[in-house]
Amino acid sequence: MAKPDLADFARADAVLCPSRRVFLAGATSLTAALMMPRVASAAGARDPRLVVVILRGALDGLSAVPPIGDPTYESLRPDIAIKQAGPKPALPLDGMFALNPALAKVHGMVKRGEALVVHAAATGYRERSHFDGQDALENGTSAKSLDTGWLNRAMAELPTAGRAVPARGLGIGATVPLILRGPAPVVSWIPPKLDAAKEDTIDRLAALYAARDPELSRAFEAGVEIDRMANAGGAMQSATPGVKRLQAGFVSLAQGAARLMASSEGPRVAALSYDGWDTHVKEGSSDGRLAGLLGALDLALDTLRTGLGDAWKETAVIVVTEFGRTARENGADGTDHGTGTVAFLLGGAVKGGRVIADWPGLKEAQLLDGRDLAPTTDLRAVLKGVLADHLGLSAAVLRDKVFPGSENVAPHAGLIV
Amino acid sequence: MATDADFHRDAGALVALTRFGLGARPGDMRRIASDPRGAVLAELTAPNVALLPDPYLVSAADSSRHYQERKALRQLLTGRKVREKRNVVIETMVADGRLPKELVQKAALLLQEKSAKKPAGAEAMADPDMGGSMAASPMAGDDMAGDMDGRAPGKAGKKGKPGRTGLDDPDAPAIPTQPMDDEAAARFVRTRNADIGFVERLVSFWGDHLTVSTKGGGYIRWVAGAYDREAIRPHVLGRFEDMLLASARHSAMLHYLDNQASIGPNSEAAKRNGKGLNENYARELLELHTVGAGAGYTQADVIELAKALTGWRVEKGYKADNLEQFDFAPRAHEPGERTVMGKRYPEGGAEQGEAILRDLARHPATAARLARRLAVAFVADEPPPALVQRLERTFRDTQGDLREVAAALVSADEAWDAPRAKMRSPQEFVFASIRLVGRQPRAERLIEALNALGQPMWGASQPKGYSIVGRDWIAPDAQTNRLDFAVDLARDHADDIDPNALAEDVLGAAMSDETRTAVKRAGSREQAFALLVMSPEMQRR
Numbered sequence: 001m002a003k004p005d006l007a008d009f010a011r012a013d014a015v016l017c018p019s020r021r022v023f024l025a026g027a028t029s030l031t032a033a034l035m036m037p038r039v040a041s042a043a044g045a046r047d048p049r050l051v052v053v054i055l056r057g058a059l060d061g062l063s064a065v066p067p068i069g070d071p072t073y074e075s076l077r078p079d080i081a082i083k084q085a086g087p088k089p090a091l092p093l094d095g096m097f098a099l100n101p102a103l104a105k106v107h108g109m110v111k112r113g114e115a116l117v118v119h120a121a122a123t124g125y126r127e128r129s130h131f132d133g134q135d136a137l138e139n140g141t142s143a144k145s146l147d148t149g150w151l152n153r154a155m156a157e158l159p160t161a162g163r164a165v166p167a168r169g170l171g172i173g174a175t176v177p178l179i180l181r182g183p184a185p186v187v188s189w190i191p192p193k194l195d196a197a198k199e200d201t202i203d204r205l206a207a208l209y210a211a212r213d214p215e216l217s218r219a220f221e222a223g224v225e226i227d228r229m230a231n232a233g234g235a236m237q238s239a240t241p242g243v244k245r246l247q248a249g250f251v252s253l254a255q256g257a258a259r260l261m262a263s264s265e266g267p268r269v270a271a272l273s274y275d276g277w278d279t280h281v282k283e284g285s286s287d288g289r290l291a292g293l294l295g296a297l298d299l300a301l302d303t304l305r306t307g308l309g310d311a312w313k314e315t316a317v318i319v320v321t322e323f324g325r326t327a328r329e330n331g332a333d334g335t336d337h338g339t340g341t342v343a344f345l346l347g348g349a350v351k352g353g354r355v356i357a358d359w360p361g362l363k364e365a366q367l368l369d370g371r372d373l374a375p376t377t378d379l380r381a382v383l384k385g386v387l388a389d390h391l392g393l394s395a396a397v398l399r400d401k402v403f404p405g406s407e408n409v410a411p412h413a414g415l416i417v
Numbered sequence: 418m419a420t421d422a423d424f425h426r427d428a429g430a431l432v433a434l435t436r437f438g439l440g441a442r443p444g445d446m447r448r449i450a451s452d453p454r455g456a457v458l459a460e461l462t463a464p465n466v467a468l469l470p471d472p473y474l475v476s477a478a479d480s481s482r483h484y485q486e487r488k489a490l491r492q493l494l495t496g497r498k499v500r501e502k503r504n505v506v507i508e509t510m511v512a513d514g515r516l517p518k519e520l521v522q523k524a525a526l527l528l529q530e531k532s533a534k535k536p537a538g539a540e541a542m543a544d545p546d547m548g549g550s551m552a553a554s555p556m557a558g559d560d561m562a563g564d565m566d567g568r569a570p571g572k573a574g575k576k577g578k579p580g581r582t583g584l585d586d587p588d589a590p591a592i593p594t595q596p597m598d599d600e601a602a603a604r605f606v607r608t609r610n611a612d613i614g615f616v617e618r619l620v621s622f623w624g625d626h627l628t629v630s631t632k633g634g635g636y637i638r639w640v641a642g643a644y645d646r647e648a649i650r651p652h653v654l655g656r657f658e659d660m661l662l663a664s665a666r667h668s669a670m671l672h673y674l675d676n677q678a679s680i681g682p683n684s685e686a687a688k689r690n691g692k693g694l695n696e697n698y699a700r701e702l703l704e705l706h707t708v709g710a711g712a713g714y715t716q717a718d719v720i721e722l723a724k725a726l727t728g729w730r731v732e733k734g735y736k737a738d739n740l741e742q743f744d745f746a747p748r749a750h751e752p753g754e755r756t757v758m759g760k761r762y763p764e765g766g767a768e769q770g771e772a773i774l775r776d777l778a779r780h781p782a783t784a785a786r787l788a789r790r791l792a793v794a795f796v797a798d799e800p801p802p803a804l805v806q807r808l809e810r811t812f813r814d815t816q817g818d819l820r821e822v823a824a825a826l827v828s829a830d831e832a833w834d835a836p837r838a839k840m841r842s843p844q845e846f847v848f849a850s851i852r853l854v855g856r857q858p859r860a861e862r863l864i865e866a867l868n869a870l871g872q873p874m875w876g877a878s879q880p881k882g883y884s885i886v887g888r889d890w891i892a893p894d895a896q897t898n899r900l901d902f903a904v905d906l907a908r909d910h911a912d913d914i915d916p917n918a919l920a921e922d923v924l925g926a927a928m929s930d931e932t933r934t935a936v937k938r939a940g941s942r943e944q945a946f947a948l949l950v951m952s953p954e955m956q957r958r
Contacts, residue, residue, distance in 0.1 A: 057940030131915070131942050178912070198904060201944050204935055205900060205951050211931045213953040215891060220900075223893030278940030 048349060048390050049261050049315040051304060052151055052179060052271045055297070056134060057200075057278035059321035061341030062373060063285035064103070064294060065117050065355070069096035072362035077329045080285045088286045093117065097355045101286055102294035105302040106344065110353055114305075115346040116415075118382055119357035122323060122375030124406075128337035130278065133322035138179035140380065140403045150402050152182030154387050155269060157397045179271050199246070200276045243292045250274060250296035251303050258307025261315075274300070277321060281332040301346055313348035316390050316416065320379060326371050327362055340373035343382060349390055351417050378409045385412035427925030429453040432833050435958035436795060437826075439614030440849025441923040449613070457615050457827045461820055466616045467653040469646050471603045475596060477643035477668050481741035483593030484639045486510065490592050493520075496527040506735050510590070517588050597631070600642025601874045602860035608848045609857060616653065619823055621844065622794050624649045624875075626787075627664045627706055628882035629673040631875050637673055640741075641875035644669035657787070657817035658778035661706060665698075665774060666743035668731045674698035674880060681727035681751025694751075699723035701880045702777065712782035714758050724751040725762065725770045784812040791826060794885040797835045804831040837927075838957055840887030843870035845958070846899060850950050853919060854910035862909075866902045870895065887957075903950040907943040916945035924954050 066082040067073050068090055074081040082090045082100055090098035091107040097119065099107045109115035125136035136142050140150030180186045202224055209217035253272055260266040276293060283290050301319070305312050324341025340360070345352065358376040360366050368374040380403050387393045387402065388411045399407055427446060433453035434441040449456035460466060475483070489503035489510075499507055510516035611617045624645045631638045648667040652660035664670050671677040679695035680687050687693060699722035704710050728750030731741045745767040755762045757773050758780075765772075777783060788808035792800035804826075811825040826832055841849065847866055851858050867873045871890075877883050884890065920928060920936045932952040939945035949955065 130940055131917075131945070134941070200940060201904060201947055202900070204939065204944070204948060208931055208935045208948065208952060212929055213956075216896060216953060216956060219891050219893050220896040223895070223897035225893075275941050275944070278938075280938070 047311075047314055048268065049308065049311055049347075050151075050269045050386070050390060051257060051261070051315065051317040051347075052269075053297075053301075053317060053319040054134070054137065054177070054179065054271065054273045055277050055319065055321040056273055056275045057130065057321075058133070058323050058325055058337060059277045059341055060279060060283065060285070060290065060325040060335050061119065061121075061321075062325070062327060063283065063290055063335075064100050065093075065097055065119055065342045066090055066100065067096060067119070067359065067362070068092070068098045070359070070362050076327050076362060079333050080283050080329050080335075082286055088291075093355055096359065097357070100291070100294050102291045103298045105298045106346070109301075109305070109346055113353035114348060114350060115344060116350060116352040117355045117357075118343045118345070118377055118379075119355055120340045120360055120373055120375055121343050121377040121379045121382065122340050123379045124409075125323065126339065128323065128339075130322060130337075135178060137320060137322045137379075138177060140383070141405050143405070146404075147178070148182035149177070149179035150383065151179045151269065151271060152184045152186065154391065154393060154398075154402045155184035156182060157393060157401050158391060177271060177273060200278065203281075243295070246292055247296045247299050250300040254300035254303040255307055258304050262308050262311050272300075279325070280330070280334045280336060283329075283334045301344075305346075315347040316349045316386055317344075317346040318383065318386060319344035319346070324373055327367050327373050328371065338372035339368050340375040343379060345382070345386070345415060349416055351415060356412075377412075378406075380406050380409045381412040382415065384409065385415045387411075389413070389416035423926040426450050427927050429833070431925065431927045432837065433457050434613060435837070435849065436832070436835075436839075437613065437615045437618065439608055439611055439617055439845075440852045440955075440958075442609070442852045443919060443922045445613075446923060446925050454827060454833070457613055458824060460613050460615050461654060461823055461827075463616075467620060467650045469603060469607055469650060473599050474603055474642065474646065477640040477647055478739075478741055480596055480639040480643055481636075481668060482735070484595075484636060485735050485740075487593045487595075490516075490590065493524045494589055494592070496524060496531060498528060499524075502735075509736060516590055520589060595639055596642060597638050597875075598860060598864065600645075601864055603642075604874065605851065605860055605863055606857060609852055614848075614852075615823070615827070618795070619653050619819075620645065620650055622791070622885075623653055623660060623819075625877070625882040625885075626790065627660070627670070628877045628880060629667075629669040629875065630877045630880070631873070632878050633673040637669055637875075640667075640669040640672075645875075652819070654820040654823070655818075656778075657783075657812075657819055658775045660819070661774055661778045662771060664706075665702075665726075665729065665770075668741040668743075670698075671729065671731055671743075674701055676726055677730045679723060679727050680749045681724055683753075684727060684751055685748040686746070687749075694720070694723050694727065696720060696723045699726060702774070705881050707777040707786075708758075708780050708782035709786040712758075712780070712786075718757050721755045721757050722773060724753075725755045725757065725773050727751045729767065729770055778817055781813065784809050784817070788812055788822075790885060791822065792832075795826060796832050797839055798886050798888050801831040801835065804829050807831075837954075840890050841956055841958055842883065842885075842887070842890050843867060843872035843895075843899075844874075844883075846870070846956065847902065849955060849958075850903065850906055853914075853923060853946075853950065854906065855913045856910065858906065858909065862905070866905070869898050870902065899956075900947070900951055903947040904943070906950065907946040911942040911946035914942065914946055916942055916949055919946075920949050924952075928952075928954060 062073070062077070063080065063082060068082070068084050074083075082098070084090050084092075084098070088101040091101060091104065092098045093107075093110060097117065099110070099117075106115055110117070123133070123136050124142040125133050126142075127133070132144055135144055138149045138151075139146040140153070206217070206220060206224065209220050253274075257270045257272055261268065261270060274293075274297065277290075279290050282288060285291060297319075301317065304315075304317060308315055320343050321341055324338040325335035326338045328335075330336055356377065360374040360376050362373070364370060366374060384395075384398045384403060384406070387398060388395065393402065395411060398411060403409070427450070430446045430450045430453045431441065433449055433456060434445055437457045485503070485506050489499060489506035492499045492503060493507060507516065507521060511518055511521060607617060608614065627649065629637055629641050629644050631641055644664075644667050648663040648670070649660065652663055665676075674697045675695045676698040678692070679698070680692045682693050696719050700719050702722065703712070703714050703719060708714065728746045728748075730744065730746050730749065732739045732744040734740065747766055750766060752764060754764050755769060755773070757777075760776060762769050762772055785805075789800070789805050791808055792805045796804060807829050808822055808825055811822050815821040844867060847863060847870070851863065864874070868876075872883055916936050916939065920933065924932070929952075932949070932954055935948045935952070936945045939948055
């Protein structure tokens with residue numbers, strides 16, 4: 001078996017990214033750890049792939065996977081609850097839960113037994129700062145200071161027997177997200193553009209200028225308008241150009257990950273980030289911004305499935321976010337920072353077709369601090385379960401090295417086929 | 418919560434760092450909080466603070482030699498017929514042992530083969546390496562201008578890559594590269610290292626006032642950075658008239674405003690080749706560099722000044738010891754006495770022009786004009802008249818001692834009391850932004866950003882330099898382009914940054930509640946950092 005040629009990485013980069021426009025790039029990123037494939041002598045052994053998708057900004061789990069069977073749900077969210085009937089009805093999973101109508105392809109995967117939902121989940125972090133929350137999600141503890149990621153530490157603990165030796169000192173692209181920082185070597189790849197984050201930043205900056213600086217506000221609004229017209233030029237489809245661009249951004253990242261990981265010599269572990277989930281204002285759960293984001297995510301996850309081809313059978317994809325949002329909608333048709341939310345597990349290696357939830361309920365007294373969906377599943381249990389059964393890490397390693405301080409969080413068994 | 422006392426202390430430090438300096442880095446506000454004005458003034462007396470020694474930067478003279486060698490080598494290595502003057506370069510390089518003789522012979526053979534294969538005149542077409550980007554250069558006879566228009570650092574002629582020719586020879590000497598990227602990179606490093614950066618801002622101001630621009634052609638790209646280091650920086654805290662003279666004698670300026678090509682109509686040189694006067698430099702000297710339009714000079718004064726400056730030129734011979742160094746040429750100098758703005762200057766050589774330039778530099782109209790420009794550039798688009806008067810008086814009283822003028826600016830209360838409303842220019846914005854991050858951003862990124870934002874290093878489109886009026890930089894696409902830069906910078910650097918702490922650190926109590934909230938509520942570190950960089954407090958100073 002030939003040694004993995006790292007030049008392939010550079011080539012893949014060039015192929016995937018023919019028109020890389022550094023200047024307009026943003027925060028969405030893909031990073032792959034160089035956990036190498038099993039070598040040929042281990043033929044017949046599994047060659048598992050793991051993809052972690054981080055949704056930055058805090059996904060509203062109650063809009064992504066609405067608890068339609070909970071009698072309190074619609075009353076908490078008169079304007080943004082996902083309806084069971086109407087032009088865009090929820091996609092039912094069981095009597096209690098349904099999927100957001102924008103997640104049609106994920107719905108198909110659940111029905112085929114290739115995907116599952118974990119609801120009312122949260123990391124060990126209990127404050128409501130995005131930055132600290134994302135740090136906790138990525139470093140796998142509730143300590144802010146730990147500057148390596150759980151996924152990297154998991155890589156570093158994998159037995160190297162039977163695997164090509166990973167090369168060291170590689171770095172392509174700009175920066176590595178915390179989840180993949182640490183002793184194991186990683187590379188990163190930046191896609192041509194990331195409109196999701198940009199659109200949201202534009203909105204926020206426009207609001208700041210409107211409040212503080214009328215002169216800059218006028219100039220900026222006019223500039224944004226010009227950009228939108230320029231981008232809309234030629235695209236006469238019914239879908240708004242914003243949605244098209246959003247989808248293209250998400251999908252190109254998933255395509256990149258799938259292509260690299262499907263290759264016999266490519267990396268086996270990757271982390272993707274999608275930004276823009278912080279829906280404080282005009283959430284648009286079924287036909288606005290969040291629906292657009294979920295639709296793009298739906299397409300991206302399906303792109304992973306199709307792009308990985310045969311390797312999908314050996315793949316597990318974990319979709320996580322730093323925390324959830326308030327159970328009640330706020331005064332601006334949005335939701336504020338909360339706690340419990342959803343995670344998704346997808347892939348041919350996943351024992352899917354179900355929702356895993358110890359449902360806490362949505363009544364006032366059942367909410368955490370009277371406002372958030374109470375977390376009943378520790379996200380680390382899910383992550384530990386996947387790392388144990390999919391990648392073969394021992395309980396001791398998971399407890400001591402990968403998720404220090406998680407003695408009381410047992411790996412969730414039975415998630416992997 | 419911020420108290421009034423916090424606010425005043427922070428506001429003083431913020432003005433020191435942003436109005437006079439390059440922008441606050443983490444920790445800077447605290448460092449100078451006890452005496453912001455003293456900290457700014459102290460920078461003016463720090464030893465050698467205006468100089469930029471850097472082992473990777475070369476002098477204008479060396480760059481000029483490289484420029485000529487590059488032209489000759491490219492021609493040789495791409496198998497074209499080496500032009501007459503460049504043969505001198507090739508011969509010298511062979512004689513010095515820097516160019517193997519065999520290589521030159523191979524080149525000659527290749528050229529024979531080529532001309533045997535195709536009709537004459539087709540050779541340029543058949544040479545893809547010299548076409549393409551090179552063809553974009555409008556400069557006639559300047560066939561290597563295209564490799565760096567600052568836009569996409571093409572690196573077309575990087576070492577060891579002679580191009581698709583029969584001469585991809587391992588023994589071929591490296592083609593000298595144009596130093597613009599290195600010059601810019603050194604500036605960017607200094608930008609982050611400067612304690613406050615008042616002197617660097619002064620360097621930008623004076624370099625822009627006496628601008629030379631890469632838009633003036635390929636050669637300027639090789640020496641614009643050196644011009645700043647050789648003509649501007651040594652005098653930024655010295656006398657204006659010395660700076661003006663250093664500029665007038667520098668190869669970059671002599672080429673940029675064409676004085677090199679100006680010949681006295683009655684000089685010896687004119688009698689031989691019939692060429693004549695070029696008024697370009699003389700006009701800009703009066704209109705832009707010194708007294709300014711409206712000071713009462715006429716077209717006759719322009720011509721008289723141009724005549725006085727004939728013979729001010731650089732030696733261009735490749736083999737000369739003083740290549741591209743100032744070398745007054747008596748045979749090109751217009752004989753006779755001159756009268757400029759009512760004053761008569763007796764017949765003479767270079768000292769005639771020098772006397773006029775010194776008088777122009779000391780002219781009251783010059784003092785008034787520079788005082789106003791300084792106040793506009795540093796303080797406000799409509800500066801307080803009292804401040805302008807104070808600077809004008811200092812300029813006149815000290816015969817243009819620029820350190821004294823700079824100190825007067827910082828000492829004036831009007832300069833501190835003006836509202837923080839002046840829009841940052843793109844360079845000021847980019848420089849302030851990179852002072853927020855933990856690592857030196859890649860120079861190519863910054864060069865690219867400054868291009869997109871319309872203020873490339875040494876790239877003014879006209880001799881008057883870039884606008885010093887902040888308002889002029891407010892435009893729809895300008896603001897969205899700034900956001901692109903901010904988002905890009907955030908992606909590379911926000912990971913190591915706590916945006917809330919950084920915002921408090923560099924803006925302190927001067928931060929608005931709206932900005933604080935926007936940063937705090939951002940959906941990611943990247944977004945928080947981008948919003949901080951784009952906040953009104955960072956856009957204005």
